[in-house]
Amino acid sequence: MSEIKMNVSEFDNIAREVFAPVYPVIAEQIKQKTGISVGKCLDIGCGGGYLGIALARATELYVYLADRSTEMxxxxxxxxSAAGLTARMQTLFADVQKIPLPDQSIDLIVSRGSIFFWEDRQKAxxxxxxxxxPGGxxxxxxxxxxxxxxxxxAARMEKENKNWRAMMNKNIGENAPEAYVKILQNTKIPFFEVNRDEAGLWIVIRGSKDEM
Known part of the structure; x- marks a missing residue:
């Protein structure tokens, strides 16, 4: 497993400053749409941990912040530590293609933005x-x-990166759901859906009801 290379400082500054209002909103949406507020949560490709921290604040979940960058x-x-959540959170050095956790051990798995960097999405x-x-x-x-x-x-990011709109169209645009559906259909995952609206694109995978 190789560690991802990036400008960590620049990436974190954008996440912490530009995207700051997004995390508590998404955390509340995840809580409402999944109905999961207790148990264990895994935030994959967590970066600075902003979504995971927002979820920990909004729920009683124990949250693992996983990333393959030690700097992140x-x-x-x-x-x-700054959020005062050391009792309910910890970091985990991990790649989504080989998660170092036991089978059927996590109730809620979240990730915002990391999917676009996954090398093998089917394996992930x-x-x-x-x-x-089960039931997760x-x-x-x-x-x-x-x-x-x-x-x-988007208005702010386009000023910094002229390719921003094209990148967003590729990642979460009208044609993106079809690509994800094809990948998921090649797996043995029985319960999934791909939802896209004017605010973004989310893939929902449910633990097998047959095992509940």
Whole structure:
């Protein structure tokens, strides 16, 4: 497993400053749409841990912040301490293609934005399903919480990156759901859906009801 290479400082600054309003909104949406507020949660490709921290604040979940960048995990660890959540959160060095957790051990798996960097999405989905508990839910994708937040953030990001709109169209545009459906159909995951609206795109995977 190789550690991802990126400009960690720049990436975290964007997440912490530009995207800050998004995380509590998405955390509340995840809580409402999955109905899961207790048990164990895994935030994959957590970066600085902002979504996971928002979920910990909104629920009683124990949250693992997983990333394959040790630099990001150092930032995430500092953010956990600053939030006063060390009793209910920890960092985990992990790649989504080989998650170092037992089968059926996680009640809620989330990830915002990391899917676009996964090297083997089919294998990643299969790993997510492996560690997902019966009755558990995975909520994976890329979204902005609301259309207004998306509009505001896009306007700011386009000033910094002329390719921003094209990248968003590729990742969460009208044609994106079909690509994810095809990948998921190649797995043995029986319960999944791909939802796209004006605020983003989310893939929902449910733990097998047959095992409940």
């Amino acid at each position: 995990l150092e930032i995430a660890g500092g953010n956990i 989905f299969e790993e997510i399903y492996r560690v997902l508990a 839910v995975a909520y994976i994708g890329g979204g902005f919480g609301t259309a207004e937040l998306k509009k505001r953030i």
